[in-house]
Amino acid sequence: MSSTDSALDEKTWAELREIAARYPEARSGLLPMLHLVQSVEGRVTPEGIEACAEVLGISAAEVNGVATFYTMYKRKPVGDYHVGVCTNTLCAVMGGDLIFERLKDHLDVGNDETTEDGKVTLEHIECNAACDYAPVMMVNWEFMDNQTPESAVQVVDDLRAGNEVHSTRGPRLCTWREAERVLAGFPDDRADEGPAAGPASLVGLKIARDNGWTAGGTYGSRESDKGETT
Amino acid sequence: MTDTLTPVLTNNWDAERAWTLASYEEHGGYAALDKAFAMAPDDVITAVKDSGLRGRGGAGFPTGMKWGFIPQDNPKPKYLVVNADESEPGTCKDIPLMMASPHTLVEGVIVSSYAIRAHTAFIYVRGEVLHVVRRLQRAVQEAYLAGHLGKNIHGSGYDLDLIVHTGAGAYICGEETALLEGLEGRRGQPRLRPPFPAVAGLYASPTVINNVESIASVPSIITNGAAWFAGMGTEKSNGYGIFSLSGHVANPGQYEAPLGITLRQLIDLAGGMREGHELKFWTPGGSSTPLLTPEHLDVPLDFESVGAAGSMLGTRALQLFDETTCVVRAVLRWTEFYKHESCGKCTPCREGTWWLTQTLAKLEKGEGSESDLDLLLDQCDNILGRSFCALGDGATSPISSSIQHFRDEYLAHLSHGGCPFDHAASTVFAPAGATA
Numbered sequence: 001m002s003s004t005d006s007a008l009d010e011k012t013w014a015e016l017r018e019i020a021a022r023y024p025e026a027r028s029g030l031l032p033m034l035h036l037v038q039s040v041e042g043r044v045t046p047e048g049i050e051a052c053a054e055v056l057g058i059s060a061a062e063v064n065g066v067a068t069f070y071t072m073y074k075r076k077p078v079g080d081y082h083v084g085v086c087t088n089t090l091c092a093v094m095g096g097d098l099i100f101e102r103l104k105d106h107l108d109v110g111n112d113e114t115t116e117d118g119k120v121t122l123e124h125i126e127c128n129a130a131c132d133y134a135p136v137m138m139v140n141w142e143f144m145d146n147q148t149p150e151s152a153v154q155v156v157d158d159l160r161a162g163n164e165v166h167s168t169r170g171p172r173l174c175t176w177r178e179a180e181r182v183l184a185g186f187p188d189d190r191a192d193e194g195p196a197a198g199p200a201s202l203v204g205l206k207i208a209r210d211n212g213w214t215a216g217g218t219y220g221s222r223e224s225d226k227g228e229t230t
Numbered sequence: 231m232t233d234t235l236t237p238v239l240t241n242n243w244d245a246e247r248a249w250t251l252a253s254y255e256e257h258g259g260y261a262a263l264d265k266a267f268a269m270a271p272d273d274v275i276t277a278v279k280d281s282g283l284r285g286r287g288g289a290g291f292p293t294g295m296k297w298g299f300i301p302q303d304n305p306k307p308k309y310l311v312v313n314a315d316e317s318e319p320g321t322c323k324d325i326p327l328m329m330a331s332p333h334t335l336v337e338g339v340i341v342s343s344y345a346i347r348a349h350t351a352f353i354y355v356r357g358e359v360l361h362v363v364r365r366l367q368r369a370v371q372e373a374y375l376a377g378h379l380g381k382n383i384h385g386s387g388y389d390l391d392l393i394v395h396t397g398a399g400a401y402i403c404g405e406e407t408a409l410l411e412g413l414e415g416r417r418g419q420p421r422l423r424p425p426f427p428a429v430a431g432l433y434a435s436p437t438v439i440n441n442v443e444s445i446a447s448v449p450s451i452i453t454n455g456a457a458w459f460a461g462m463g464t465e466k467s468n469g470y471g472i473f474s475l476s477g478h479v480a481n482p483g484q485y486e487a488p489l490g491i492t493l494r495q496l497i498d499l500a501g502g503m504r505e506g507h508e509l510k511f512w513t514p515g516g517s518s519t520p521l522l523t524p525e526h527l528d529v530p531l532d533f534e535s536v537g538a539a540g541s542m543l544g545t546r547a548l549q550l551f552d553e554t555t556c557v558v559r560a561v562l563r564w565t566e567f568y569k570h571e572s573c574g575k576c577t578p579c580r581e582g583t584w585w586l587t588q589t590l591a592k593l594e595k596g597e598g599s600e601s602d603l604d605l606l607l608d609q610c611d612n613i614l615g616r617s618f619c620a621l622g623d624g625a626t627s628p629i630s631s632s633i634q635h636f637r638d639e640y641l642a643h644l645s646h647g648g649c650p651f652d653h654a655a656s657t658v659f660a661p662a663g664a665t666a
Contacts, residue, residue, distance in 0.1 A: 035396065066416060066417055089564050125358070127320070129325040129359065148659045170361040187364060187367045190364060191361075191367070196244070196331070197326055197330040198326075201240075201243060204235055204484050207485075
């Protein structure tokens with residue numbers, strides 16, 4: 001596949017300019033602009049870098065320097081589903097290391113590699129701020145909480161088979177390119193899917209409710225609580 | 231007498247569709263705006279100062295004082311930037327807050343921006359949390375449509391624009407000046423201070439950077455008063471905070487309590503450690519805060535007491551590990567993380583984290599000798615305090631504290647010729663997972 005196959009279309013150019021225009025200074029748009037490039041190209045391509053540079057009036061080398069600094073930007077094509085297994089200490093200890101090993105074996109890929117069918121890219125990731133749901137796996141940056149090697153295998157098998165998969169406390173999973181478009185600041189229609197909070201997020205609140213414990217005051221109180229607290 | 235748990239920020243998380251404007255307003259949301267707009271901006275700053283609110287992102291700097299550093303005679307625009315780049319290992323409070331109740335943060339942004347006289351604000355959210363980004367985008371859109379953002383908010387004459395900015399994967403961008411670099415479209419490398427961001431921050435203009443939880447706490451202070459907030463917590467660590475329990479505890483999760491609660495109390499609330507096991511070591515505020523042990527179970531979790539115990543309150547990220555966990559393995563993994571995330575700007579951190587990893591990896595495999603422990607401490611000594619930001623300092627914390635508390639366990643790796651622990655026993659799916 002030659003790089004000219006993926007020349008950016010007019011819509012993308014217009015959206016790159018639109019992102020830059022959101023900010024008091026255009027260059028602030030570079031991070032979301034690179035997310036947009038990934039959503040269109042499936043990775044950060046030389047054409048994408050040139051386009052960002054042209055829109056912002058900076059050199060391609062400057063854009064390249066940024067694109068190579070941040071780990072979410074990929075130079076190799078990413079599959080439809082980016083599967084990230086947290087192997088930072090807490091998740092690793094709780095089972096993340098075994099989950100990652102099982103997936104490497106099951107998918108027959110190494111770290112940062114994509115399955116032959118182009119469906120799944122596997123990567124070990126750092127702490128994703130969901131430690132109370134360890135071990136955690138992210139699919140296209142959606143939470144898959146409380147995983148086991150077996151549940152992780154089931155998720156990737158379902159993804160490869162084209163079955164609909166939901167985040168454990170979020171929406172239906174979209175593709176990696178669709179996710180990158182949201183990160184570029186172009187919302188999709190899934191904000192209202194999934195719960196407000198997963199079970200672990202609510203454990204302390206439930207204990208407080210059961211014991212009638214409050215902080216007093218009125219802020220953030222439910223209407224039904226107000227009689228008790230004032 | 232303050233209750234054991236004091237849900238404020240978490241109080242609406244169990245509401246139906248808590249993330250929507252309708253639900254938030256039904257529970258009293260956005261009431262702080264009119265109250266704040268009736269006050270002079272300086273009086274809002276004074277209220278936050280009087281409340282005793284200290285930064286919830288780890289450092290604990292007084293929030294109102296930070297706002298007071300903004301030179302109001304500087305003709306440049308003022309900016310508020312919310313640090314929503316939550317990435318410190320173990321820290322998991324801001325992400326559920328923004329997922330469940332993004333409007334709490336948006337309301338805080340409006341009041342805080344009004345106080346410092348900013349007309350443009352940013353939420354810098356890490357990119358790796360797609361659904362949180364969605365909820366923030368939607369909340370900001372709803373707030374504009376409802377007249378909580380934009381021109382002449384609530385008829386006050388005050389204008390504010392709020393931009394949700396997504397990062398792209400870099401722990402270092404949680405450091406406030408590196409975050410500004412990212413927000414300016416550059417590599418996230420910390421800046422030399424001074425000048426501090428209050429004087430020359432975003433676009434070299436006066437800028438306040440605050441953690442999500444700090445800003446989200448502001449509306450409650452305006453609504454209920456500084457004295458209400460200051461009445462919770464301990465003498466110098468006022469108010470409530472979200473305590474995040476993770477690891478080998480029966481019910482990990484979020485527990486919002488007055489500062490000063492102890493880990494013993496929190497573990498009791500969480501149903502104890504997992505059955506048949508006992509606490510071995512823990513972090514009070516993420517991996518960059520020195521490890522503590524069961525002898526510190528009764529230390530009040532406030533800034534002063536945890537400091538006096540030899541660690542830091544940090545982000546109240548309480549990672550709990552039981553006796554099945556190898557401390558050397560845990561520390562090696564954290565060290566590999568710091569090596570991976572070092573931005574490369576300062577030599578002691580860039581080179582030092584590589585040296586630390588090499589030395590530790592050898593010890594973990596049972597190679598090397600006892601003198602390598604002294605080598606590690608010497609390497610830590612050459613990193614600590616010698617770089618622009620605290621990433622390098624943080625990298626030394628788990629190493630020096632684990633050698634202090636668990637020196638024998640390092641030596642056991644040498645005498646055993648490798649790790650003496652069965653790692654499968656530490657997993658949540660043990661023993662079934664042991665054969666995985």
